[in-house]
Amino acid sequence: MKALIFKRYGKSTQPEYADVPRPAIGPDEILVQVHAVGLNPVDNIIRKGTFKPVLKFDLPATIGSDVAGVVAEIGRSVTRFKVGDAVYASVFDLSRGSLADYVAVPERVAAFKPASLDFVEAASIPMVGLTSWQALKERARLAPGQKIFIPAGSGGIGTFAIQLAKHMGAKVGTTTSTANVDLVKSLGADEVVDYKRQDFETVLRGYDMVLGTTRGDSIEKSLQILKPRGIIVSLVGPLDVAFARARHLNFVLRLVFSLMSRKILRLAKKRDVRYSFLFVRPDGEQLAEIGGIIDAGSIRPVIDKVFAFDQAREALAYLETGRAKGKVVVRLI
Template sequence: MRKVLYNRFGDEQVLEVQEQPTPTIAKNQLLIQVKATSINPLDWKIYRGEMKLLSGSKLPKGVGIDFAGVVAQVGPGVTRFRLGDSVFGLLDVFKGGALADYVVVTEAVIAPKPAAISFDQAASLPVAGLAALQIVDQLAVIGRGHEVLINGATGGVGMFAIQLAKKRGARVTAVVGPAGVQRATQLGADVVIDYTKQDVRQLTQQFDAVIDLSDKLTFKAAKKLLKPGATFVNTLPSPQSLVLSFFHNLFSSRKRKILILKPTAAGLNTLASFAQDGLQIPVEQVYDLANVRQAYQETSQGKVKGKAVVVLG
C-alpha cells in the first residue's frame, strides 16, 4: 500500500509516498481503506520538528490525522461496525499516519459517516470539528446569550466554532481576512471584522470568551477584551504555555486555556449528527496523493481557506 512518510524533519520536501506492507489487525481493531485525509496545521508543525517535546523524535513518521473511508476488515472483538461500512475518524494527533491506503483503528476513534456528506467532507470533520466542540462546550463553556470573539474564524477550526457557538445560543464576532468576510457571514457570525481594516485589539467591547485560532492574538493583548470570569482559548500547546496557564488560572478570574485535543467516539457521533442536520463543511481544495507536497506547501502558506483534502481513491 501507499503511505506518506518522512525520515527527517524539515519542510514539505521531506514528505515521500512510499510502498509499505498493508497492516494487520488485532482482535479489537478494524482495517479501514482510506478514501480521503484532511490537512491540519498540526501536521506541518510536527514534520517541521516544532512539536518534538509532544510528538517525539523517533523516525520515520507518518503524516495525516483525520480520515474517511470504508471498513475493509473487522476483528472478532468489534461489535459496532461491519465490513463495508463507511466511517470517519482520526488517529493519534501526535503520531499521525492517516495519509495511507489503509489504517488500523479501534472503535473508539471512528463513527459512521453521515449519508448526507461526502468522504471529502467527512475527512475534514474529526480534528477541526472535535477541536471546535471541545472549545465551545468544555474550555470556554459557551451558552445562550454569551458574547464570543473568534479570531481566525474561517480556518478549519474556526468555521466549525462559529456554527457550534451559534448552536449554543451565543452571539459571535468573527475576525477574518478580506477573503473570509463572506464565508463568516454565511456560517452565521453576527458581526464580522476584517482585520486589515480594524485592529481587534482596539475594540472597546468585552466578551465572555475570546478564542484565538490564528496564533497571533496573545493572552496579554486579549485580557482587555475579556469580561471578569471570561475565558481565553488558544490551540497551540507547548510545555511553557501549559505551565504558564496553570499558574495564571490559580490567581485570576480571567482564565487562559489551551486546547489539547481529546478524541472520543461520543464527540464524533455528535459531529455526525450535526453534519446530518446541515452543518456546513466547506472543502476548499482537493489534491491527489501524488501532489502531497504541493498540498502541504499551499495550505501551510495560507493559500487555502477552510479545509483541504488529499484523496486516495
C-alpha cells in the first residue's frame, strides 16, 4: 500500500512516498481503509525530532495522526464495530501514522463518524476535538459563566475550542488578525483582540482559564489576564515534571523538564495561578461524545484547504506556514 513516510529525524528531513506492507491487526484492533486525514502541526514537529525522547517510532515511520474511513477488517475481540462501518479516530502517540491507504486502529480509540459530516470533515476533528475536550473539561473543569482566553482563534485548535467553550456556557476571548475577526466572532468569540493592532495582555482582564496555543512569550504574558486561582493549560510547553512522571520518563528527562518549566511555575505561583502542560491522548469514548455535539449542531468543522494524497507534502508545507484558517485535510478517497 502507499504511505507518506519519514526515514530519519531532522529539520531538513523531507517526507517520501513509499510502498509499505498493509498493517496486520491485533485482536482488539480494526483495519481502517483511510478516506481522509486531518493534518496537525505536531505531524511536522514529530519528524523534526522534537518529541523524539517522548514519542517512540520505528523508522521509517508513517506520518499523520487523525483519520476518517471505513472498517475493512476487525480483530477477533472487537465488539463495537463491523466491516463497512464509517469511523474516525486519532492514532497520535500509538507509534503509527495515518497518511496511508490503511491504518490499524485500536478499538478503544475509534468512534463512529458523526452522521452529519462527510469523511473530510470528520478527519478534521480528532486531534483538535480531543485536545480541546481534555483541556477544557478534564484539566480545567471550565464552568458556565467562566471566562477563557483561547489565542490564535482562527487556527485549527482555536476554531474548535472556541465552539466547545461556548457550548459549555463560557465566555471566550481570543486573538486573530484583522482578516479573521468575523470568522472567530461567527464561532462565538465574545472578546476579539486584533493582534496586529493591540497586545492582548493590555486589553483583557478577569479570565479564569488560558488555553496556551502559541509559542514565544505569550504564556508568560497571559498570566496578567488571569484571576487569582486561574489556570493555564498549555499545549505548547514548557513541559513539566508532572508530564514526565505521567509518562514514566527517566530521571534525566524529569530534571530537564523541571528546569524548562521552572520560570513559568515561579511566575504562576507568584500570581496564585496554576500552570499545567497537556499532551493529548486518543480516546474513542470522548470522540463519540464530541460526535454527538457535532450532530446536534453545536460545533461545526472549519476547514481551510483540502489536498489530494499526491499533494500531501505540499499540504504539510502549507500547514507549516501558520496561515491556515481552521484545518488542513488530505483526501485519499
